[in-house]
Amino acid sequence: MKLIQVPFFAISLLIIDNCIAYNDNIIVLSPPQQTSKEGFFSLRWNNMNSKDNLSLQLSLDKHFSPILKSYKLSSQNQIALSGFNEGRYYFRLTDGFEHQISNSVTVDVKHRTLSSAINLFLLGAILFLILLFALYFSGRYKQQPKLR
CATH class of the missing domain: 1.20.5 (Single alpha-helices involved in coiled-coils or other helix-helix interfaces)
Structure with a gap:
């Protein structure tokens, strides 16, 4: 099943990149390339241009109900996170009004x-x-x- 997920993710990321290449208001959030085995990983996103008051939201539910944690971000374009237990985590970027401005990504943590x-x-x-x-x-x- 993982062999299917990787090409599907790569193709969908290419489609997303091509579809929003002309829209500066949408931010593409990129998850790590593989399952985290140590409980730490990095998330990256494209250039924010003039986006202020960004937050990275974390949830255990793909519909983000409830939001477990919200990380306030400055003018950075990546964040390193650690200390996660085994499980599936969902992330998205929001603006100052809590409106989603990026895609949602899934990060799987499976410890050794x-x-x-x-x-x-x-x-x-x-x-x-x-x-x-x-x-x-x-x-x-x-x-x-x-x-x-």
Whole structure:
């Protein structure tokens, strides 16, 4: 199913870009390219021109009822978000009057399994021990001066 979602998303994004290329009032919000496995991700949007008082709204419902959080934005064109639990999150940009001025995007967060996290930790520990071993033994043997 994910193989179908990626091309569909890419094609729909191209269609959206072509349809609104001549309208400066609409902002295109772009989600991350893949499912977040760590609970953090970045959202980007096109140039805002003279848009002030933008907010990024977060909801667990695709109809944005209720809105869980609203992030006030300045003249930036991206935001990095972190600390999300597993689940599906919906985002959209609104103006100062709470009117939607962008497309809605979906971000899926699916954390790694505990066994995967333990394996990564053990791999890091083994590499750290190899580094300590190499540092310890490299200092024990002094280089001999070169004879001519």
